[in-house]
Amino acid sequence: MSLDLDMSTDGVLTADTHLVQSFADLNALKQDGARTVIVGAEGAYVTDSEGNRLIDGIGGLWCVNAGHRRPEIIAAITEQLETLDYYSTFYNFTHPTAATLAAKLAELAPGPLNKVHFGNSGSVANDSAVRILHHYYNRLGQPKKKQVLSRHGAYHGSTHLAIAMTTPGYSEGWDKAEGLVHHLRCPHHWREGADMSEAEFLDALIDDAKDKVEEIGAENIACFIAEPIMGAGGIIVPPAGYHAAMGALCRDYEIKYISDEVVTAFGRLGHFFASKDVFDVQPDIITTAKGLTSGYQPLSATILSDEIHEVISDEGAMFLHGMTYSGHPAASAAALANIALMEREGIPERVRITGKRFETNLCALSDLEMVGEVRGSHFMMGIEFVRDKAAKTPFASEDQIGLKVARQAQKRGLIARPLGNILILSPTLVMDETMIDSTAEILRESIVEVQSGL
Structure with missing residues (x-):
């Protein structure tokens, strides 16, 4: 089958009439010159x-x-494909590139975040984090701890669960996982802070979170998920001390803290990971994607604490989760080359x-x-x-x-x-x-x- 890829004068691929584009006005794209x-x-x-x-x-x-x-990343992908194009990380199979990348991410991640599960998108990384925590609490004999705290203004992805954790505006007219996610107040001082100082607004946000936890019951809440800086919700930077305070609240109520660093990791804020270095919070899980390979291959990572891994890897615990392309060799090679380049060039x-x-x-x-x-x-x-x-x-x-x-x-x-x-x-x-x-x-x-x- 051959594709007609000739360009028309208005810049639209003639083959593009078959492509369904993401987050787009599909009706507007029917017009010539819209792309x-x-x-x-x-x-x-x-x-x-x-x-x-x-x-x-x-x-x-x-x-x-x-x-x-970048030729270094392209060459690493090519060399990997010429050596081992694909093998899974299912069952007892593995391959050196995924294992080496997992070790490198454990080295870069803050604190006791030493165990890495790979996926192929930020949405999958965030879904995986919640699914793993649900299993974790089942293993601990706390099967009621399933609820998720997110925030208005958040963006955590577009799969069925991730879109539920995302601010409600992104799912208008679409279904999503119901009954699991509760949205806390948006931490946008300029819009939401009224006449409060930033410190007063921070206190109000923490009080709002405490009220929600008390309303739901900490015994029912698995986790709180937060981007260090909200991205697709409008670039919202929380008040100083917000993440540290929310981390302390989560520890007090025995709620796991997921830091969604799909956007903020790998240098965007000047560090490989921003949670601890920039915002002074130690998460229980960090999720990342995007800059992990600089977009050269689709890859994401859900980075778990040793304590969580110990529970889910205990005797009799089967890890019934994964994707065909988890830890894909070419994607792992791209990430390793990308990280090496970033370290070499500072x-x-x-x-x-x-x-x-x-x-x-x-x-x-x-x-x-x-x-x-x-x-x-x-x-x-x-x-x-x-x-x-x-x-x-x-x-x-x-x-x-x-x-x-x-x-x-x-x-x-x-x-x-x-x-x-x-x-x-x-x-x-x-x-x-x-x-x-x-x-x-x-x-x-x-x-x-x-x-x-x-």
């Missing part, structure tokens, strides 16, 4: 079918941390400098009339647009302000991600100072252009 077709990439740039070279301001999808087309350490420049440059956009808040950290930033800055009045959804700014930015050579009234930036971590400054200039010009047309 941007990416045909090449290198470093911090991608190239579209019209020949435009664009700064990849979303890093593929939060994931191309090491940059595009990418996380460099991000502590370049990421701060990126953050500072974007925060300077706050002087623009319709920029309500610029928030985030390092190479994980969001810009929220408002109709009235003093009152924080949002634009109507039909105004599509984020989309309008993103389109203006793309005309000027930058891909950014619109999310309602928010524009998200999560670029590759290999941007230099010139490119960082250029990104901020493009964003300023684009926002001014849209602002002038209101």
Whole structure:
């Protein structure tokens, strides 16, 4: 079977009429010119079918941390495929690449997180974490501990359980796992804090969590799951001390703490893992994906504490969970090469400098009339647009302000991600100072252009 991959003048693949795209307005995609077709990439740039070279301001999808087309990663994948293309990690089978990667992740992860289960996406990693904990509590004779605490504004994936743990707006019109997940208050001080100081808002958040635990009963709650910084929920940074305080609350009530580092790990915030180094919390489980391979292969990891593993590996305990591609050799090789590259080039350490420049440059956009808040950290930033800055009045959804700014930015050579009234930036971590400054200039010009047309 041959595919017609000729490009039409509007940049749409003729074969693309058969592709169902994720998180898209499928009706709008029926229109000619609605898609941007990416045909090449290198470093911090991608190239579209019209020949435009664009700064990849979303890093593929939060994931191309090491940059595009790195020969070291490509060579590692190729060599692995030529040696062992595939074998499973089921039953008593294993292979050296997955075992070596598990050992490396145990070395990088904080505290006693030394056992690694592989999957193929962040959604699967988070589903696996909850499923493992349900089994863990069954083994301990506490079968009622099944409930999950999440938060409004969270994003934990799109599988049936992960979407239930995600903020409710992402499942509108769709079904999800019911009866398991309870959403705590969103930790967004600028929007939710009213007249409270940040410290007062933190106290209110912890009180809200305590009230919810008391309402449900700690004996019924398996875990609390949280992103260090909320990603697809709008780049929400919690008040200082939030994660440490929630970690203490979870310990007091014997609730396991899952840190969803699908986005924040592997250098995006300047460390391989952000939970302990940046937010001073020791999770019982860390989940990760995306930057684990810099997007070169699909791979995720659910990293467990020794204590959890001891219970689920005790005599008579069968681990009845796994996926065909768990620990795939080529994906594991990609991750090992990616981590080695990051260590060799000191990418996380460099991000502590370049990421701060990126953050500072974007925060300077706050002087623009319709920029309500610029928030985030390092190479994980969001810009929220408002109709009235003093009152924080949002634009109507039909105004599509984020989309309008993103389109203006793309005309000027930058891909950014619109999310309602928010524009998200999560670029590759290999941007230099010139490119960082250029990104901020493009964003300023684009926002001014849209602002002038209101």
